[in-house]
Amino acid sequence: VRCFEDSNVVHNMGxxxxxxxIEVITTELILADLESVEAQIERNRKKAKAQDKEAMANVALLERLVPHLNDNKPLSTLEFSDDELVRLKTFNLLSPKPVIYACNVSEEELEKAEGNPYVQQVKKYVKEQHGASCCVISAKLEADLSELSVEEAREFLKDYGVQDSGVSQLIRASYDLLGLASYFTAGEKEVRAWTFRKGMKAPQCAGVIHGDFEKGFIKAEVVSYDELVAAGSYQKARELGKYRLEGKEYVFQDGDVALFRFN
Incomplete structure (x- = not known):
């Protein structure tokens, strides 16, 4: 959402x-969901008359959604049981999806964006009304960065007193919102990041690379990225006791660097 003033960039709403x-977009999502819910209620009611148990369960849940949507509230603010959440996904609705709000500020405001009154308004509103979070980006700055080399981009960002345009923060926040994290594998030819769901154990994370890794999992050699960088090498990390051998019950952490042993 736009959080900057610029007379040269006209806002389409004046x-x-x-x-x-935010309210306009949210209302559009709610209205689309309401239309879909009402259509699905009608379809499922016909099947429910024939004592179709799945259809009857669908109708019960769908009917619970209607008053909440009629109150102009997104379904992300309605509480559901685990079983209801599974059923809810089959309805393919829009407003139950998790949301993160990106506050788009000018390049000059990026360094001190926390003091931007629009950003403050958005943070307060989305937390109170949607139980959501937000982050700050500068779309204009990001557009400029896309045309520069990596080294030029770093120097460009330094001129604005920041390390990035906010996109990295947006990616991290999005991962966290979705319950995702990354671990790394590093060899002589390449370093690669692998996405996994938080809470996954070592064998499951190995399976992200290949199913055979999970089936034949033996151990995982693990060191955190920050500890590896601080040590300077795998050998030094071993000497410092930071390089560990983990078994099947180890819960992977964001930023782990791993080497899997499998049969």
Whole structure:
């Protein structure tokens, strides 16, 4: 959502008001869901008349959604049991999906974005009304960075007193919102990041690479990225006791660097 003033960039609704923009988008999602829910209720009611148990369960849940949507509230703010969440996904609705709000500020404001009154409004509103979070980005700065080399981009960012345009923060926040994390594998030819769900144990994470790794899992050699960088090498990490051998019950952490042993 736009959180900056610029007379050269005309807002399609006349003035800058991020809360209004959020409410407009949210309302559109709610109306689309309401239309879909009502259509699905009708379809399932026909099947329920024939004592179709799945259809009857669908109707019960769908009917619970209607008053919440009619109150102009997204389904992400309605509480569901685990079983209801599984069923809810089959309805293919929009507003139950997790949301993160990106506050788009000007390049000049990026370094001190926390003091931007629009950003403050968005943070307060989305936390209170949607139980959501937000992050700060500069779309204009990101567009400029896309045309530069890595080294040029670093120097460009230094001029604005920041390390990145906010996109890295947005990616990390999105991963966290979805319950995802990354671990690394590193060899002579390449370093690669693998995405896994938080809470997954070592064999499951091995299976992200290949199913055979999970089936034949023996051990995982693990060191955290920060500890490896601080040590400077695998050998030094071993000497410092940071390089560990983990078994099947080890819960992988974001930023782990791993080598899997498998049969």
């Amino acid at each position: 003035n800058v008001d991020p809360i209004r923009d």
